[in-house]
Amino acid sequence: MITHAKKIDRMPERTWSWLKVNTADIFLYAPEDKKEESVLIQASDKIEVRKDFTGVTFKTDPSKHLMNEEIESFIEQNSNIRYYIRIPKNHKEEEPIRITLEITDEYNVIGEDIVIEAEENSESTIIVEYRSKGKEEGYHSGRTRVLVHEKACLKLVRAQLFHDEVKHNDILGAQVQKEGKLTMIQAEMGSSGSTAGWNVLLSGEESEVNLDLVYVGEKEKKLDFTSRIEYQAAKTNGQVRARGVLLGKSKKILRDTLDFVSGSKEAKGREEEDVLMLSKNVRNISVPLLFCGEDDVQGEHAASSGRPSDSTLFYLMSRGLSEAEAKKLLAESKFAAILEEMKEEALKEEILSYLRVAIEEGGYMSEGF
Amino acid sequence: MQKNLLEIKDLKATVEGKLILNGVDLTIRPGEVHVLMGPNGAGKSTLANVIMGDPRFEVEEGNIVFEGEDISKEKPDARARKGIFLSFQAPEEIPGVTLENFLRASRAACSGKPVKIFAFKDELSENMKALGMDEAYAKRYLNVGFSGGEKKKSEILQLAMMNPKLAILDETDSGLDVDAVKLISENIARFRNENNAILIITHITKILQNLPIDYVHVLADGKIVKTGDASIVDTIVQEGFSSVLG
Ligand SMILES: Nc1ncnc2c1ncn2[C@@H]1O[C@H](COP(=O)(O)OP(=O)(O)OP(=O)(O)O)[C@@H](O)[C@H]1O
Numbered sequence: 104m105i106t107h108a109k110k111i112d113r114m115p116e117r118t119w120s121w122l123k124v125n126t127a128d129i130f131l132y133a134p135e136d137k138k139e140e141s142v143l144i145q146a147s148d149k150i151e152v153r154k155d156f157t158g159v160t161f162k163t164d165p166s167k168h169l170m171n172e173e174i175e176s177f178i179e180q181n182s183n184i185r186y187y188i189r190i191p192k193n194h195k196e197e198e199p200i201r202i203t204l205e206i207t208d209e210y211n212v213i214g215e216d217i218v219i220e221a222e223e224n225s226e227s228t229i230i231v232e233y234r235s236k237g238k239e240e241g242y243h244s245g246r247t248r249v250l251v252h253e254k255a256c257l258k259l260v261r262a263q264l265f266h267d268e269v270k271h272n273d274i275l276g277a278q279v280q281k282e283g284k285l286t287m288i289q290a291e292m293g294s295s296g297s298t299a300g301w302n303v304l305l306s307g308e309e310s311e312v313n314l315d316l317v318y319v320g321e322k323e324k325k326l327d328f329t330s331r332i333e334y335q336a337a338k339t340n341g342q343v344r345a346r347g348v349l350l351g352k353s354k355k356i357l358r359d360t361l362d363f364v365s366g367s368k369e370a371k372g373r374e375e376e377d378v379l380m381l382s383k384n385v386r387n388i389s390v391p392l393l394f395c396g397e398d399d400v401q402g403e404h405a406a407s408s409g410r411p412s413d414s415t416l417f418y419l420m421s422r423g424l425s426e427a428e429a430k431k432l433l434a435e436s437k438f439a440a441i442l443e444e445m446k447e448e449a450l451k452e453e454i455l456s457y458l459r460v461a462i463e464e465g466g467y468m469s470e471g472f
Numbered sequence: 473m474q475k476n477l478l479e480i481k482d483l484k485a486t487v488e489g490k491l492i493l494n495g496v497d498l499t500i501r502p503g504e505v506h507v508l509m510g511p512n513g514a515g516k517s518t519l520a521n522v523i524m525g526d527p528r529f530e531v532e533e534g535n536i537v538f539e540g541e542d543i544s545k546e547k548p549d550a551r552a553r554k555g556i557f558l559s560f561q562a563p564e565e566i567p568g569v570t571l572e573n574f575l576r577a578s579r580a581a582c583s584g585k586p587v588k589i590f591a592f593k594d595e596l597s598e599n600m601k602a603l604g605m606d607e608a609y610a611k612r613y614l615n616v617g618f619s620g621g622e623k624k625k626s627e628i629l630q631l632a633m634m635n636p637k638l639a640i641l642d643e644t645d646s647g648l649d650v651d652a653v654k655l656i657s658e659n660i661a662r663f664r665n666e667n668n669a670i671l672i673i674t675h676i677t678k679i680l681q682n683l684p685i686d687y688v689h690v691l692a693d694g695k696i697v698k699t700g701d702a703s704i705v706d707t708i709v710q711e712g713f714s715s716v717l718g
Pocket residue numbers: 487488490492510511512513514515516517518519528561
């Protein structure tokens with residue numbers, strides 16, 4: 104295994120340096136071999152799935168914003184899971200396309216490189232599950248690039264459910280064309296530490312993106328998130344919602360940028376964050392940023408964070424719930440608005456179970472009831 | 473003589489160092505209906521909350537005995553599981569938790585067993601009907617955006633679902649329209665039996681119509697200054713508190 108210490112977020116703005124939140128140190132591990140037994144893809148035969156990227160071109164590669172050339176070439180040379188998935192023009196894929204990646208004790212390094220192309224006027228849902236078996240250390244680094252063409256509608260659900268010994272680095276870049284729509288729910292539930300970033304270019308008029316993030320931080324876990332939407336065209340609409348629960352001594356940072364560049368007349372953007380802190384020892388850093396290169400735009404930002412109030416806990420406990428149960432319910436409620444939009448009940452339950460276990464394991468602070 | 477359900481002796485409680493309850497004595501036996509009245513700020517809600525175990529209040533002296541057991545040091549959830557219920561004067565709003573899920577979590581916590589979904593749903597729908605509540609409210613977030621009256625109905629729904637031994641109703645009737653008061657009062661009467669007891673805190677009296685009242689207490693300055701039968705209620709309503717406090 105080769106180890107490289109790298110910076111994943113090449114932030115475009117110098118604003119960061121004084122905050123010391125500009126970059127995330129990450130380690131990249133090269134897989135020893137290129138076995139592929141740990142990936143499973145389920146899709147109908149209308150969907151093109153192949154292992155090479157020949158003919159796939161990006162006018163602007165949206166993932167570049169999140170990394171430097173070194174990381175890029177590292178991914179290109181070392182990925183052991185490489186897929187190109189295409190949803191053809193005018194096709195409506197009824198069932199979700201499922202991609203499941205699994206880290207095992209034997210197969211503990213995954214370098215993933217995926218391209219998804221949703222062609223004009225297509226409609227589909229893709230569920231990507233990141234799982235692990237066993238309990239040895241593991242490493243996942245992934246790059247996903249998404250192209251949503253005119254009037255296409257793509258829903259992406261990405262659930263990171265690794266066990267505690269897996270490190271996870273993830274980059275997603277997406278470009279949405281005219282009247283296209285991308286919806287993404289990302290759940291960062293497991294792993295010893297996650298670094299995840301996405302960059303979405305709303306390139307076509309009236310293109311739209313809805314990005315939802317849920318996460319739980321426990322023990323000494325470090326969570327490092329970067330979200331960026333670039334509004335390039337008129338009447339584009341892009342929203343980010345993040346909901347998290349922090350326990351133990353976990354640390355989280357979210358850099359959330361809405362960038363209205365010239366040409367984004369009448370664009371609308373919103374970033375919204377809500378964090379429930381269940382311990383005094385957590386660190387919660389948020390860096391919302393809004394850049395306006397056009398006057399006629401609407402950008403909103405809303406954030407709230409804090410511990411549950413005594414009166415709320417008292418109310419819940421007066422109905423027989425223990426303090427831990429009350430906190431579990433409050434924590435789950437943070438996720439509710441986002442998970443509500445997920446149809447996959449089993450996966451939803453599994454996501455919530457990570458939260459419940461984290462609270463049961465006592466990473467929460469007693470309020471002295 | 474029957475055993476006491478609740479026995480409070482010389483209870484003194486403070487909030488942020490300020491004495492609010494200054495030696496309350498109160499005994500409630502199974503089957504009884506008690507009414508607690510008193511001027512604004514007398515400490516009625518404080519007493520109710522202290523019985524439930526609100527951590528904001530400090531019990532300085534005295535104790536609270538429920539079914540022969542001192543519960544003054546128990547947590548609110550333990551008290552709830554023993555059978556004490558408080559209908560809050562100002563119920564909390566909890567976004568993200570639906571009324572139904574909350575009731576189910578509460579049922580599971582109180583019974584210590586998984587909840588049988590179908591039976592539970594039937595029971596819920598029956599109780600909602602009895603309260604004239606639209607069943608869509610079960611799917612709404614707990615008390616969020618509920619009107620004042622709807623919040624009180626949601627409290628009585630919780631009472632019906634939890635079926636406690638002692639129900640403390642803190643101004644459940646305030647802010648209700650005439651029909652709602654009638655419905656709630658009927659539901660309370662439906663809940664009542666010879667094994668449970670009710671402590672009703674109120675400023676108005678309509679809610680008492682369907683109920684046989686055993687005792688009326690008047691709380692002033694953190695103490696119960698008078699106890700009598702149902703007739704005191706009328707005296708207070710007609711002549712004010714001074715008539716009984718004097
Ligand atoms: N958290 C608190 N902090 C400070 N003072 C408090 C607190 N809670 C109650 N008090 C005070 O304790 C006193 C009793 O309040 P309580 O709510 O028990 O009155 P009440 O008899 O229920 O009145 P009402 O009829 O208006 O509901 C009041 O003076 C109130 O201001």
